[in-house]
Amino acid sequence: MHDEVLMRYYGCGLIAPEALKSARFLDLGCGAGRDVYALPQMIGEQGFVVGVDMTDEQLDVARTHQDHHRDAYGYAKSNVEFHKESIERLEDLPLDLASFDVIVSNCVVNLATVKLEVLRPAFNLLKPGG
Secondary structure (H helix, E strand, O other): OOHHHHHOOOOOOOOOOOOOOOOEEEEEOOOOOHHHHHOHHHHOOOOEEEEEEOOHHHHHHHHHOHHHHHHHHOOOOOOEEEEEOOHHHHHHOOOOOOOEOEEEOOOOHHHOOOOHHHHHHHHHHEOOOO
16 A cells, blocks of 8 residues: 555544455545555455545545556556545435445544434445445
């Protein structure tokens, strides 16, 4: 993982189930992308990870290193993307309902004043059984 991404990591660790080949992940409050870039190693080239953050500076770092991680993992194309938005406004993003297997948030939901404004739209983005 790129050093700049690691240096800007403010989370508490990554919890993800094993055996997730080809899974689609959504990371709420992705910051500089540490978890977004850790997950492709678990899900493989056919999986996909979307990171959402509201901070331009963090997203600039994450996007700057997208090609680095694609090359480091030996993937033909990047399988991550980043969107700028508050996690309380997920419905404003161009994300398909029922399209994610797993949603992770490394302590960021704790910062939301009204948790249901995050959890209801997040639930709608999960696939049945996600």
